[in-house]
Amino acid sequence: MVDSKENPEKPSLHQFEDSTVQDSFDDGVLKEKKIVADAEAVSLGFEGVDEKTVLRKMDIRLIPMLSALYLLAFLDRGNIGNAKIEGLIDDLHMTGPQYNWTLTVFFFTYCVFELPSNLLLKKLRPSRWLPLIMVAWGIVMTLMGVVNNYGGLLATRLMLGVAEAGLYPGVAYYITLWYPRHRAQFRQALFFSAASVAGAFSGLLAYGIAKMDGVGGYAGWRWIFILEGLLTVLVALIAPFAIHDSPETATFLTEAERRFVIHSLRIQNSADNHEMVQEDDKFQMRYVIDAFLDWQIWLGLFMYWGITCPLYGISLFLPSIIKDLGYTSSTAQLLTVPIYITAAIVAVIAAYVSDRRKQRSPFILFFMGMIGIGFIICIASAGRDVPGVMYFGIFVAVVGIYPAFPGNVTWLSVNIAGDYKRAAGMAIYIGLGNLAGAMSSNFYRSQDAPEYILGHSLELAFVVVGMIAAVVLRMAYQHINKKRDAMDPSEYPENPDSLGDRSPLFRYML
Known part of the structure; x- marks a missing residue:
């Protein structure tokens, strides 16, 4: 294949609007590029379509509700941490290990049911489907407020995992059906930022609801759930x-605009803006098998764990960690709010x-580095009676976690081609990745308070391994892309564009 740097790329659809601001400032060249782009738009039936307008329409109609769904999901998943410091353990006569086990079992069912749900x-x-599972976990959450013992809380946490399993991988996949890969992370971040808002909102909400202690004969922590x-x-x-x-409907x-969106999605992974053939709309088990055998999912898991272990460790224990520093x-x-x-x-x-730079790995590695620095600060300040420094370390770690997470999910999702394979692959990736929650829910033991050196050290170890995996993944993508760039079209297999991300026409995003 001829190197794209030596031959000007055929203008892609996302360049229509910006076709007059390319690399050259020569008026004649700019005019010629605009004429070519406009001619292509007319030939494809996209005359008059403005990409910014289309994106704005989709953002307004899609992102707010998706963000609301995930805000509530993360709120319902993590509010047990708020309930704990309001008396949950004492009222249900639970031990510290029993509380940790209620956190752990959620992730077992959450992991198992993500693939079938997607x-x-x-x-x-x-x-x-999304509202249906939402009703299910809302009912389970309400029932959690009336349990009377450890067994009841354990059962409701198991069922909460079943009900919530389909939301995050489902929405992460759903976004890829609307936005091309160079536009996806910003939308994933808008959606996922609802999780951090949920963390802040959870603290404020729990603070207010806990004042209802005794209303209707219920403790304040019960009203948080209800x-x-x-x-x-x-x-x-x-x-x-x-x-x-x-987009079709x-x-x-x-x-x-509908044709524009569909075409943009079909050319997003091609080296020469070639419209890739889509897989059959009918489900076939081979798509799931392809996902299970995809090397990038298994390598990416270590990167995912390097982010989700700290994510769940912090979200489930942050109120307790801060309280143990000496605060009420x-x-x-x-x-927790700031x-x-x-x-x-x-x-x-x-x-x-x-998204503007069309790069994923540099940003992921930078923010994973911040996570590591945050935990190093926490470990270094342990036992020195400096709660402000410990709080600052947690602050740095969390500010690293929330940008890194949507980056890593988006990076993998845009490098898997084929709707069913992507749906299965993302469910496998996120499902197995969320086993990190089962692990990290046991990192912060009550006997380790207030330093929690073991928990912080384990989180740091996962971050380091995750960063190594991210570097290896990028190097592998670069190697494959260069190999495909060097291929001659005569070496292509029959129907190469039907091979998804294994096609010589496909380029991995770095």
Whole structure:
């Protein structure tokens, strides 16, 4: 294949609007490029389509509801940490290890049910499936507020994992059905930043709800579960009217805009803007098998664990870690707020820059480095009676976690081609990746308070391994891309564009 640097690329659709701001400032060249781009737009039926307008329409119609769904999911998943410091353990006569086990079992069912849920999302309509599982976990969350013993809490946490399993991998996959890969991380970050907002909101909400202690004969921690569960069910009833199934059926787009979006998705992975053949719409088991055998998923898992171990360790134990520094429960709840708000802002800014640069790995590695530095600060300050420094270390770690996570999920998702394979691959990746939650839920033991040296050290170890995996993954992608660049078209197999990410026409994003 001829190197694209030696031959000007055929203008892609996302360049129509910006075709007059290319590398050269020569008026004649610019005019010629605009004429070529406009001619291509007319020939493909996209005349008058403005990409910024299309993206704005999709952002307004898709992202707010997706963010609301994930905010509530993360709120319901992590509020047990807030309930703990409001008396949950004492009222249910639980030990520290029993509490950690209630955190762990959630991830077992969460992992197992992600793959079937993502395949059902592909088979069924997202506007039906996502609200349905949302109603399910809202009911489970409400019932968690009326359990009377350790067994009851354990059972509800197991069922919460079943119900919530389909949301994050489902929405992460759903975004790839609408946005091309160089536009995806910003939207993933907007969606995922809801998790950090949930962390902040959880502290504020728990602070307020805990004041209901004794109302109706229920303890304050019970009302945290009950009211947040009812809120989830209420939003789920609205969700079907705010979720659009696919670009093909999006009524808020014109016919030309729908064709533009579909074509943009089909050329996104090609070296020469060639429209890749899509897989059959009918499900076949070979797509799942292909995903299970894909080397990049298994290598990427170590990177994923390097981010999700700290993510879950912090989200489940942050109120307790701060309280053990010497603060009251109320103050600890409130001190979680600035950490999460800052993390959300940084995540969105980082994703915007990453999309503009069309690079993933440099940003992932930078923010994973921040996570590591944060835990090093925590370990170094342990036992020195400097709670402010420990708090700062946690602050740095969290601000690294929330930009790194959407980056790593987006990086893998855009490098898997084929709708069913991507749906299966992302479910496998996120499902097995979330076993990190099962591990990290046991890192912070009550007997290690307030230093938690063991927990911080284990998190640091996972971050280091994850960074090594990210470097190896990038090097592997670079090697394959260069190998494919050097191939002659005569060496291509028959129907190369039907091979997905194994096609010599496919280029991995770095």
